[in-house]
Amino acid sequence: MGRIFISAAHGGKENGLLDPGAMVAGTTEAQEMILLRDLVVSELRTKGVEVLSVPDDLSFRQSLDWINVRGRANDVAIELHADSANNPSVRGATSFYIADNDTRKKHANLLLAALTKRLPKLPSQGAKPDSTAGLGSLAFCRLVKTPSLVLQVGFLTNPDDRFILQNQRREMAAAIADGLIAWLDDVSGGVNVSYAPISIEINGQNYGEQGIIVSGNAYIPIDLVDRLGFDLASDENVRRVSYRNVVFVRAIELKPFDVSVGWEAKTRTVILRTISKLCTGQKDRIMGHGNASEVQLMMFLKSRNPKALEEFSMIARHYRNEGEIEGVNYDLAFCQMCWETNFLRFGDLIVPAQNNFASIGAISGPEGATFPNVRTGVRAHIQQLKAYATTQPLVNEVVSPRFRFITRGVAPLFGQLSGRWNADLSYGTKVLNLVTLLYEDSGLIAKA
Known part of the structure; x- marks a missing residue:
């Protein structure tokens, strides 16, 4: 498997003096390229790619020798540059390749495309043969033994290019890393990236x-x-x-x-x-998905009635399952059950043995409907909610005794059950307040 050599342009000593490259707006090309190079190296190593960073204190000629001594089959090499121009409006990225080499041209376009795709506000000047560069050729493209490219990532003298380089450096590094992996993949026949x-x-x-x-x-x-x-x-x-x-x-x-x-x-x-799905407009809608887990529902109930789960240990699971089957928001249904039964303490009119968790009325008799087991009682409650909220057909067979008497779809929002399910005109608000408490207790929304 091949490796990647990365060199940051300038920074070393040339003729006994440090070479900063272009100096613009309080920064230097060498400084900017070293920062960018280090991020590219980090991105590649995180993806499991072997990368060699050329030391910054070497002269340009020493950098070439450093790569050539270590290079082997299937390796590739890149040098990062930033350009400068007398005209500050000149901008854009360019990838240089050795002239008259169609394979290298393909790789130059590959690298440049990865950069400009991730950073669409950075214009592309296209992939160019090194013969079009100011010097007529680029030594990095011609004297490095492994396949090599020079990537010029923008113009330091252009405020927009400089802003992208300095403020979107990590994005730029990630884009270059992606391009290098694609290049190495093409050269060496595959990169074993593992996350x-x-x-x-x-x-x-x-x-x-x-x-x-x-x-x-x-x-x-x-x-x-x-x-x-x-x-x-x-x-x-x-x-x-x-x-x-x-x-x-x-x-x-x-x-x-x-x-x-x-x-x-x-x-x-x-x-x-x-969190966005827990806003008032969403949590008020009867048809939908619940957000709390089975454990969160159980803990909400138990914290307000420690004995509730002794007799009804499966009730949270039943509400989640039945709600999901019919497409009813089980958080709403569960909190309505908590309100109607005073957290399964019940009252004088309806007793626990009736398995009536939502004060569903009976066809005859004042005490309310009775169901043979907990799950059937929960199913009747879910069906009753669905009857009010939508005209969609039920999935399960009807068990709610009052289902056929309800005008279907008249109350898609829970607040519209005020005056219908209960004569109290603030009924919906009271149940929705319990939903808010459920979400706060479960950590789904911050406490007010």
Whole structure:
């Protein structure tokens, strides 16, 4: 497998004096290229690619010799430059290759494309033969024994190019690393890049697919991002990598969408919480998905009635399962159960043996409906909510005795059940306040 040699232009001694390269706006080409080179080296090593960094105190000729002594078959070499011009409006990146070498030209275009794709605001001046350079040829392209290119990443004298170099340096380094890997892959027939796997937890649930660690950052599969309802596939500013035929994006990119991103070092798990889906407008919608885990539902109930789970140990699981089957937000249903039963303490009219967790009325008799077991009672509750929220058909056979009497779809929002499910016009607000408490207790949203 080949290796990559990287040299930062200038910085060494030429004729006994340090060579800073171009000096612009309080910085030097040597300083900027060394900073960039170090980040590229870090990116490559994180991806398992063997890279050799040319020492900064060598003269240009010594740098060439340093590479040539160590170079072997399937290695490649690159030197990073920044250009300068008398006209500050001149800008853009260029990749130079040895003239009349179509293979090297292909690789120069490959490297340049990787850079400008990740940094679309950096213009490309195209891949050019070294014969078009100011000196008529470039020694790095001609005198290095391994395949070599010179990448000129922009003009220090142009404010826009300089801003990108100094403020998007890590993005630039990642783009160059991607281009170098593609080049090395073409030269040596494959690069064995390996990333450490990590687990993913979303809203308290373990996600079936793993993520990866890239340069110390957690990356998650793009398919998970799609499931959360965010479209990042065409966002050019999002960091992404392709690994084992799966596209991954950096988890932190979800923060602008109000997704909380955390890390559990002991279990190597990235923890995602979809805060945006917990806003009032979403948590009020009956048809949807719950966000709390089974354990979080149980702990919420137990913290308010320590004896609740002694008789109803499976109730949280039943609410999650039945809610998912019918597409009903089980967080809402569970909190409504807590309100209606006073956290399973019940009252005078309905007793625990009835398995009636939402004060569902009976066809006859004042005491309310009775169900043969806990799961059937939960199913009736879920069906009753679905009847109010939508005209969609039920998945399971009807067990709610009042299902057929409800005008379907009249109350898609839980607040609209005030005056319908309960005569109290603030009924919806009271139950939704419990949902907020559930999310606060579970750490899904910050406490007010």
